[in-house]
C-alpha cells in the first residue's frame with residue numbers, strides 16, 4: 001500500500017486510457033468545503049481511485065477515500081477524533097448533454113477540462129459520510145449523557161412512588177400531566 005502524496009490535479013482521460021490507478025494521500029487542506037466542517041483541518045485523506053473508460057466517452061472513477069477528523073461532540077462539547085470513509089463510484093463527463101445518456105445510478109461530475117481536481121472527485125462523498133450530529137461513541141462520552149439518564153430515573157422513581165402500579169416508560173409524560181392537573 002502506497003501512502004505517498006498524490007498530485008492535486010490529474011488528466012482523467014489519460015488515466016482512463018491507461019486504466020490507471022492513483023493511490024496515496026492528499027492534505028485535508030485540498031478539500032475546502034470538507035475542511036470547513038472540521039475543528040482542525042489538518043491531516044491527510046487517503047485515496048485509492050481506479051480510472052477506466054466509461055460509456056459515451058466518460059471516465060469511470062471507482063475507489064474509496066478515508067481520513068481521520070477532529071470534531072466537537074454535541075453531547076459533552078469536547079473534541080474527539082473519528083474515522084470518516086466513503087466509497088467512490090462516479091462518471092466524469094465533458095458536458096451536461098452527456099448526463100442524460102448515463103445510467104441514473106451513477107453519480108456524475110461535469111468537467112469540460114481533461115485535467116481535474118482529485119479532491120473534487122471525492123469531496124461530496126466525504127461530506128455525506130460525516131455524522132449529522134457528531135457525538136462520542138456510546139460509552140466514551142464522559143459528560144451529560146450519564147447525568148441526563150440519572151434525572152430521568154429520578155422522575156420515574158417519583159412517579160412510581162406516587163402510583164401503586166408500575167407505569168411503562170412511554171406513559172411517563174401522560175402520567176406527569178395527570179398529576180399536575
Ligand SMILES: [Zn+2]
Pocket residue numbers: 073074075076077078135136140141142143
Ligand atoms: Zn462526548
